[in-house]
Each structure stands twice: as C-alpha cells, then as structure tokens.
Amino acid sequence: MFDPCALWFEFTDDEGTERSFYCEGFVRVSGLGRRLDAVADGLCSRGKSKFSPAPVLWTSSIPVSVCVPAVHMSDLWVSVTVLGAVVALSELTRRTAALLPPGPGPGPGPGASSWLYLLEAASTFQLCGCTQELKLLGDTARLGPCAGLALTYTMTVVHISTFRGASCNPCGVLERMCRRSGGAGPALLLCACQFAAAVAAQYFARFVWSLGLSDVHLRHRRFGYRCFDPLGGTVPEAAAVELACAFTVQAAVMHVHKLDQRLRVHVIAAVITGLVYTGGAVSGAVFNPVLAFSIQFPCSGHTYLEYCFVYWLGPLLGMASCILLFEKIIPFLSGKSTIGPDVHAVHKQKTH
Template identity: 65%
Template sequence: MADLCVSLAAVGGAVLLSEALRRAAARLVPGPGPYWTYLLEAAAAFQLCSCTHELKLLSEAAPPGLPLGLALTYVVTAVHLSTFRGAACNPCAALESVCRGRSGVGAAAVLVACQFAAAVAARFGFRCFDPLGGTLLEAAAAELGCAFAVQAAAMHAHKLDEKLRVHFIAAVVTALVYAGGGISGAMFNPVLAFSVQFPCSGHSYLEYGFVYWLGPALGMASCILLFEKIIPFLSGESANEPKCSQKWLIRR
C-alpha cells in the first residue's frame, strides 16, 4: 500500500507539473500557433511518459493486482485525455496530418522532435530487462493490432455523446493493455515506447524500432485504409475524412 501511495503521488506530481507548464506556456506564448502546439505536445509527452514510467515501476516492485492495475490504467488514461488539450503526443498523428495535407513536413518534424525530447527528459534511468513476452513478430503484431483498435475507436468516437468519449477511449486503451500487455507491453505509441522500453536490455534499438515504431505506424495506416478507402469502395460510398482525428491517440 505504501508503494501504491508513493506511485500515485508521483503520477499526480507529473500531471500537476505538466499542467503548470501548459498554463505558463499559455501566458508566455500567444496561441493558437505553431509554438503553442509544440509546447503542448512536449508537456503532454512528458506527462504521458512520466506517468507510464511510474506505473511500470509499481508493477515491477509491488504488483497491484490485475483489477487494481487495470483501474489505474483507466483512470490515468482518462486524466491524460482530459488534460492534454488536444495534444496527441504520438508521431503517428503527425504522420497522419502530413498525409492528409493538414501539416507540412517541416512542422511535423519539429513537433515529433519536441515529443522525443520530452520522452527522453521523462526517463527515470532505472535498469530494466527484456520487455517482450513473445517473439519480435508476435510483439510487432500486438502493437499493430493495438494501434489499429485505438485508431478505429478514435475515428468513431465522435458518434458518441461528448461526455462519453473520454471514457470510451479510456476503456478501449485499458482493454488493449490487458490483451497485449503480456506480449509487447501494449505501448502502441512510438514516443512512449522510446522512453519506456528502448532503454531496456534484451534487444537492439533496430529490433525495438521494428516492434514499437513500424508496428503502430502500420496499424494506424491499415485502419485508415480500411475505413476510408476499402469499406467506402465496397459499399459504393464516397470516402470522407473522419470527424475525429488521431488527436485522441494517446496512451496510459
């Protein structure tokens, strides 16, 4: 119980610190604008990675049990969604924006650089070991499937009442953590994986890149292809851009 209280305090501290950074940025940097967006993404990525680091430490030092662990995942995910202010803190979202023509390559590159810089700053520096519970192909498939499911949920969340969207996405993320956590850790976010999983021994950066970068990118791309191209083509409908973008694509 003491470990749980310490971890919850650390998670709360990370959220409060990130919120303080967002509020300070709102006063110092006029928004909306590119610099405001970069600061939001950096603060969100730092919050996401710090909280996940702490929850991972808790699960390794004093496992809270499955029901409590999933409850923590759900609550922390809901907090992230409620405080990120539209930040995606996921390079896949930046790639999606470029592909849709909503963002230039240069602006997307700067945004991704801010995300990765925040992910490095959030590293705890503890020693960890092989995070994969399966082969490289199994882990990559798990990350692909998780990213596909979250992207699909994000693309259809606008159909729900606005008050239910946060809880819907949080429930989906929690279910995916339960389903894929034992295989790959269920990161489905390249920035988060770079901060949490890449420092662990057991595999090379190239192998981790195959699992945690290529897997989610293919999952996102295949989901968009299915729902915006293949299904409309088969049904004879015109493909329309979803009302809900990958701004919802976050991680616990």
Template identity: 60%
Template sequence: MNDLWVSVAMLGVSVLLSELIRSAARVLPIDYRIYLREAASTFQLCCCTHELKLLGDSAQLELSYGLALTYTVTLVHLVTFQDATCNPTAALESVCRGTRSLRAAGVVIMLQFAAAVAAQSYVASAWSQGLSDIHLQQKSTDFRCFDPLGGTLLEAAVVELACAFVLQAACMHAHKLDERLQVHFIAAVVTAAVYAGGGISGAMFNPVLAFSIQFPCSGHTYLEYCFVYWLGPVLGKQWTGVHSL
C-alpha cells in the first residue's frame, strides 16, 4: 500500500507542476499560450501514464483500485487540459478542417514529442530517488522497459484502432449529455478501453503517448511499434470521421 501512496503523490506532483506551467502561460500572447499549454498537458499525460503503467506492471493492484485510479486521473486530465489535445492526430485533423495552419500544427506536434521525451527524463529522475519498492525495482533494471504487447502485432494494432475509434466516437457524441456529465462519460470510456485493451497493446491510442511509454521498450523494432501505435490510432480516428459523414 505504501507503493500506491507514493505513486499517488507522484501523480499529484506531476499535475501540480504542469498546472503551474499552464498558469504561467496566461501572461503570454495567445499563440504562445496555446503552445505552452499543449506542451505542459502532454508532459502531464505522459508522466501520469508512466506511473500508472509502473503500478500496473509491478505492484499488482487489485482491479478495482487500478480502474478507479485510471478513471480519477483521466478525469483530472480532462478538467485541467483546457483546450490542449496532447495528440498529433488531433493537430493534423485541425489542418484538414482548416482551423490551423500546417506550420502551427507542426509546431504543436514538435512540442508534444519534446514533452513526451521530457516526461521520460522526469520520471526516471523521480524513480531514481527510490521512494518506493517499485521505484527501486525500476532503478535496479536501469529503467528498462520490456515487451509491452500481450498479443501479435496485428492484434495490438487492431486494439489501438478500436480504442481510438471508440474514444473519438464518444467525444463526438458527448455534447448530447448534460454538461456536468460529459467529462465523466469520457473518463468512463477511456477507463473501459484501458480495461478491455490494456492486456494486448497497453491501450495507448495516442501516438505521442505511445512514443513516451512504449517505444523505449525492447521486444519489437521501431517500425513495428509505429505500425501498432501510430498507424492504428490514426486509422481509428479517420474511420470515425468517415462514419460521421
């Protein structure tokens, strides 16, 4: 249980640090404010997911604890992210819709990936302090990550596609609910997707998040991870757009 509370504290610190950056961004011009919020929110998403994955892999939490923590953290993300998407596919979609220039989308994507790399360094530094047993275990393996796939490459890619499709569909229809219920609905969908697909692919359904969490893992090549974690979510998001026409 001590491991759990240390991880919860680390989640809180990650959110607080990101929120401070978002608050500081309010004094900047609107363009720079958007970029800084995107970077801070992506950093928060990756840091929290690193810690949740470590808990799930090492601490063997009871299912009820794991799902409750996933739901709660997702809810916090939705409330704090403001207009940040933390997802390269969303930036590319905004270009297709004409709401953002290609150059602006490129800057957003670059900042997202930079934040994903910064999150890797941040959690490694935090884990190196050895505040809990699972952090010490991770330090003893030199922060290495092993094969994250619980199925074949094709199965994992299909899971990522399906998760991205379901989440995008949920986001498109959430406005039909009472405004107070919308974030709870999305958080519940994300939690259900993680529960259903986590054992096969890890249920990232976000290219930049997967880049931070799964790409450093051994077991598969870079191109194989691209197939699963980049092509799968992009096709899932596009498939949702086709079905919405």
C-alpha cells in the first residue's frame, strides 16, 4: 500500500552510530510492525539537508518511527498561542523585575540590583521557550519555508523589541566583561541565570507538549519528546557555519547604529532570518551557546563535546574574530581608533 506522507525514521548503522532521516513522498509500508519497505517519488533528507534523491529503496529491517502528515492550521494556531503565552509570561516577569529598586551601578556589578539578573533570565527563557516550539514545528510538521521564515522573522522582531537590553547570549556577557563593563563575578552570575532559564524553558516546553494541545504535540509526546541529529554536515562544517553566522550577526550589530533607528530592529531580524535559511540545513544556525544548550544538546547523534565544539566554540570564535577585525585590524590599517561611538552600547541578541 502506498501512502502520501512524510516519515521520520531512525536506525543504527554497522558502526553503531544512530542515524535519523526525514522522507516525504509516496511510501510503501509493510503490514508487519509498520516497517519501511520502499520510498518512491519522494525526497529524503538527513535533518534539513538533502541526503539522496528518490527513488530510494531500503530493506524492511528499518523501522518507521512516525508518519507525519502536513501541519493543519489548527495545529499552527496552537503553536502561535504557545509562543504568545511564553512572551506574555516573560514580559510579566520583566515588568515585575522593573518594580525592584535599582542598584547604584549602571550595569551588572557588585552593587547591581537583582532586577538585572531577572531581566536576563526572563528574556533568555522567552528566547529558548519560543525556539523550542519553532524547532518542533520545523522538525515534525511539514511547515512550508515561507511560513517558517515568516515566523522566524516575526519572533525575532518581538524578541529584540521586548528584551530591554538583555543579551540572552553568554558571548555578549563575555564581550562586556572584556570591555571592562563588568567584573568576572557578575558575568558568571549572568551566564548562570541564562543557563538556568534555558533549562527552565526545556521543562516548560515538555509540560506544554504533555498537554497534547495539538496533533504535533501529541506525536512528539508519543515518541518521548526525542529530537534527532541536528547536524546536516560534518562537525567541522557545522562549527564553521556557526562561526560564520556569529561573525555576521556581530558585524551587523556593530554597524546597525549607522541606520535610522526605526530600521535597526528589522535589519537585524532580516539578517538572522537569512542566516537561518542559509545555514539551518548544516547546523541549525543557532550561533548562541545558551540557546543551543536548550534546543540542540538534548538531541541524539553526537557527543556532548562535539556539540560544545560546534555550538560554543564556533560562535565564540566568530564573535571574537569580528571584533578583532573591525576594532583592531581595520582601524590599524586605516589609522583610525574605532568604527563608531556606539559600539560599546550595542548588545547582541540571537533570536529565531
């Protein structure tokens, strides 16, 4: 029997490595244990990257994990509602934190008020919680590229507009520390708040999915909230993509002050959306260590150290190389001291 649908399935190869693939087209499923027998007139991919053209034939020893139909509008609206709930909850926390008395210092430091850390935690929770839902839509629902990119752009604009200066990125915290805008102790505390919020977003997402509000959530719950290999290329290739993405975002943030203030948010959102479209097939285009810790590290397919190499070292080197290029090398060659007066005041925000 041939069924038009999309398929997630996984198996362990001869070397003991877990493999996961996504196929869509017309599939023939045998009656014994719903095992994949053949794929005809379809396109198969590993993660989001093209793996091999159809027709492709596998033996019936490869088990089918789930047959994924096209996403229904009701499922999409449920996910949009979840995104709105995460933003509303985070905004409520930020408004509550704003009521706390400010500290004597202008930024994170020994005298800083706890509202700065609550702001960072609430904004990071919003970023990770929303991205959890967006990733689920992209991985397990046949969401078209136009709808996916539109959601990415819209949520990026929402994040940048509501974060109130929170970086939601350990690289941004380290940058401020290196610029001597804060000490090592407050920087470590900010990073701890970010990672705690990232873990909280994981638990929150699982709680929402456990409610079974949509078919997408039900399918994800049925298979134990598992996510598959997020890398569509080798580990060095993925790390290079993360480095390039972080470099590009850092460069955009360092120069966006030259534009009209009304355009800045949309320019950064457009850059991030373009990077997600371009590099998402290789690494997911996360370029944020704490966001990757929340959405990519729980996935199977690679070791913890490999994920650290891709999603932590890659963005850190990308940010550092961009700052070195635009604030040291180019000014040295041109005889100038800096690229602009507002660089120190700009905070990086990775949102998608």
